[in-house]
Amino acid sequence: MPLFINRDQIFAHQVHLLEHKLRSKEERILELETENAILHLRLAECLGKLRRDHEEETKALKHHLHQRNAQKITRSALVKLLSEVQAVKQDLSELFAVYLSFSTELEEQSKQLLEKLQQASGSLKSHCGDKVQDLQAGVAALERSLEEERERCRAERQRRKELHNTLVELRGNIRVHCRVRPVLLFDHVQSPTSGSRPASSEEVVSTISDDTVMVNCIKTGMPVQNKMFEFERVHGPEDSQDAVFEEVKPLLTSLLDGYNVCIMAYGQTGSGKTHTMMGSQLLDEHSGTQQETQQGIIPKAAAELFRLISEMPAESHTVEVSVMEVYNNEVLDLLARDAQGNTADQRRDVITTSAGTSQVTALTYEPVRNASEVMQIISSVLKLRAHCPTLVHPDSSRSHLIVTLTISSKSPNALALARRLQSAKKDMQHSPQKEWWSPRCRRANPTARKSSDDHLFASTASSPCRSPSHSPCPSPRPSISQALFRTKLQLVDLAGSESVGMSGVSGAALWEVSCINRSLSALSDVLGALAEQRPHVPYRNSKLTHLLHDAIGGDAKLLVMLCVSPTQRFITESLQSLGFGTRARQVQKELPRRKNNTLKVK
Incomplete structure (x- = not known):
């Protein structure tokens, strides 16, 4: 039976074998490519390592060459320096030889001079001994006469204080000065509230003498009426800042004599109050500093x-300053700072002490x-003051600024007064029926003030102490060394007084104007009550x-500086300011009388 061969199966089997071989070859190719890549990486690492080794060898070679060059340079420099050192040694040896020669010569000359000096002093003692004794006796006599002159000077100074305070009191404890400023640019600006009225820059306020101001009251259809106002001193537009201060300066002597002094500027916005109190900020074109005449x-x-303090004994007076403003009927402490130095809560309260004096609680004082x-x-706190532009002035002050300088005196006069108070205390303890007085209150009756202790009144302090424990009428203390007398100088720049229509403010600024006018009206009421000698003076209004x-x-001692604008535009405000000054002049202060209650002595 013939054998049947299936070729398709044979071919398929061969194809399958070939595909298997092909896959095996491809896998081998992949393995070889992987090995090749790994070999390339190793090759790159070896090349990099060789390169780094080569660079390090190059750097080491360069560093070695650099060190060799540096050693050569250092060696040459050391050789040069050694030669210079040898030259310096040679010079020093030469100088030392010269020094030895000079020192030997100087010693010989000094010995010769000492011998001559001893000979001269011996001859001088023998010839001038009597003259030296006479000179010493003359010096002793001059020292005694100098001490006598010092005693006379102290007595004359005390007498001058008495006469000065008497003169100031005769002039009046409330003095009123008036200053009429010159016409400025904003005087020619037509007010929006004036309607069709003519320009109001005509001068109607003028000074006719050093104590009289004349105001021309011009009304439509009415003849011109001239009103005269008399004050202690009147300054015209031509008067400088120095001339104004010369009339103020005598009050500072009363300050050191033991009296409180207050100087306040009153007037409408733009009338020159801040210029009068602080001065202008005009700078000198050449030096760039503030001009002295503008202070x-x-x-x-x-x-x-x-x-004045520099003329007193050293460290006999200390001065502290405080700065406040009254804004919207609130007292603000402009120096208040917190622990970090930032602005803290500035509102303060005004209280009345048991002695009847006013005191600001927690007020900041800077020595x-x-x-x-x-x-x-x-200057550091002026920027904190309330300002607001108005139709009258572009930078109108909307608060009352009060700068207070408190002077603490521990001078020999204060110690002498403390001794007098001790003796008065002892006399009062021995005779309780005897009327006793406190010189700081000046409650003595007229007959007692004519006694031999008159000189004591002029030098006693009339101001309250800063703390409540220091009453303005203290009892005599046993300790004399701690007797301190405090007086204060208050410098007040009041806010401007004008109507709402003139200032042209609106909104929240209306409340500012209302508070300003009410406080100034209260000030006028106080002066009116004092002038009429009413039993109650409304200080707390x-x-x-x-x-x-x-x-x-x-x-x-109070001095009111009336600042007045000269033009017709501000005649209403000018007449109001002049009327305020007239009422202030009518105040006739009386010396405080002794109260009926008995004085407690600790």
């Missing part, structure tokens, strides 16, 4: 105060040693009058 009362008063420190403190109680009442 106001505050910097000049500070400089004069420290000048100062000269006038420049005072002005630095004031306003924070301003409550704060200035010590300056307006008692035996404090």
Whole structure:
């Protein structure tokens, strides 16, 4: 039976074998390619290592060459330096030889001079012994006469204080000065509220003498009426800041004599109050510094105060400054700072002490040693003062600024007064029926003030102490070394007084204007009550009058500087300011009388 061969199966089997071989070859190719890649990576690593080794060898070779070059340079420099050192040694040896020769010669000359000096001193002692004794006796006599002159000088100074205070009191404890400013640019600006009326820049306020102001009251269809106002001193537009301060300067002497002093500027916005009190900020074109003639009362008063203190015994007076403003009938402490030095809560309360004097609680005081420190403190807080532009002035002050300089005196006069108080206490303890007085209150009756202790009144302090524990009428203390007398100088720049229509403010600013006018009206009421000698003076109607109680009442010296605009545009406000000054002049202060209650002595 023939054998049947299936070719298709044979071919399929061969194809299957060939495919199997092909797959085996492909897998071998992949293995070889993987091995090739691994060999390439190893080759790259070897090449990189060889390259790094080559670079390190190159760097090491370069470093070695650099060190060799540096050693060569150092060796050459050392050789050169060694030669220079040898030259210096040679020079030093030569100088030392010269020094030895000079020192030997100097010693010989000094010995010769000492011998001559001994010979001269011996001859001088023998010939001038009597003259030296006469000179010593003359020096002793001159020292005794100098001490006598010093005693006379102290007595004359005390007498001058008495005469000065008497002169100031005769002039009046409340003095009123008037200053008429020159016509400025904004005087020619037509007010929007004036309608079709003619320009109001005509001058109607003028000074006709050094104590009289004349106002031309012009009304349509009416003849011109001239009103005269007399004051202690009137300054015209031509008067400088120095001329204004010369009339203020005598009050500072009363300050160191033991009296409170207050100087306040009153007037409408733009009348020159801040210029009068602080001065202008005009700079000299060449030096760039503030001109001396432009300083106001505050910097000049500070400089004069420290000048007067410099004439006193050293460390006999200390000065502290505080700065407040009365804004919207609130007293704000402009120097208040928290622990980090930032502005803290500035609102303060005004209280009345048991002695009837006003005091600001928790008020910040900064010690100062000269006038420049005072002005630095004031300048640093002026930016905190409330300002607002109005139709009258682009930078109108909307608060009352009060700068207070408190002077603590521990001078020999204060110690002498303490001794007198001790003796008065002993006399009162021995005779309780005897009427006793406290010189700081000046409650003595007229007959007692004519006694031999008259000189004591002029030098006693009339101001309250800063703390409540220091009453303005203290009992005599056993301790003399701690007797401190405090007086204060208050410098007040009041806010401007004008109507709402003139200022042109609206919204929240209306409340500011209302508070300003009410406080100024309260100040006028206080002066009116004092002028009419009413039994009750309404100090508490306003924070301003409550704060200035010590300056307006008692035996404090008050000077009101009326600042007046000269033009017809502001005639209503000018007449109001002049009327206020007239009422202030009518106040006739009386010395405080002794109260009926008995004085407790501790």
